[in-house]
Amino acid sequence: MGLTLQFIPHSEIEDMGSARRVKKLIDVVKENKIVLLEGRLKKEEEKDLIQITMEEIDNKFKGIELAVINPENKEDSIFTKMKLGLVNALMRDRTGLTIIGPATIVKEIKQNPDKIELLMTNNAAKSKKKVARKRKR
């Protein structure tokens, strides 16, 4: 099994209600794919995502790793912040990027102001090695 990243454009979820949005994202993650969602969920939806993840946990599905990347930098000047505020108001939740991965594949998403790192679990590394070996044959 290889590693699959699925990009979901914001247009694909913008007409959905909160519950359907969250369900859609969890369904994709449960297929062992890493979701790259254009933009971000509302705070309330992020909370619902955690809640529903907990309801879905079983012997196979161990939960998710989640990170939201914002274009806003805490050290930005007031002018830049105002500019980004205006962009946010116009674009609503389309700015930034949300990464959601299954906990069985993504061990940790390390986030700090300068970089984002996806640390994979041993299982994911093994399956990548297997794919590489198969290709060599």
Next chain:
Amino acid sequence: MKILKKFFNGFLKKLFGKKKQLKLGLYGPPNGGKTTLANKICQDWIGEDMGSASAVAHETRTVTEKEKIIIKRNGKELDFNLVDTPGIATKIDYEDFIKKGLKKEEAKKRAKEATKGVIESIRWLDEMDCVIVVLDATEDPYSQVNITIVGNLQARDIPVLLVANKIDLKKASMKKIKSAFPQYEIVGISAKYGKHLDKFYDALFKLVK
């Protein structure tokens, strides 16, 4: 809507003459030291523990409430119910508990209860009047769980105090926590050893009053 809610709450309080007890919640990721801090507060002011703390994550799996804690400081009193909540996580794997020495069945049971605990914690968010978010100062503060908790409290207009616990440990970094949440006042403490608890109580008074 919020103004209307406040108005009706105030109106009902006046009408029935009974003041609702202030609920102070302890929130945060698992193993941050919420129960250790709850025990310290309870020991300091009512002379008893609130719950059991452990090095194995998800020791607290149900919401517990200790009623009528009165803190006295500089001639002022703060009267509240303290609510200790299970740690909020995005993943729970029973195999992690096996690695900590639990038997398979015991680990599965703990994992199941832990998932329910997270759901319960989230449901209780709306019940809180003030919240202390307890972060482990030795861990990465940029975890999305921390950001989601703080963001949801902010969206609900619930006053928040951020506490960086375990500052007695070498790995602890107040600087990292401050840079992750620059808009909040952060108090660095060691709940285990009672370090800087005075500063914590001062900040608590400031938050509630």
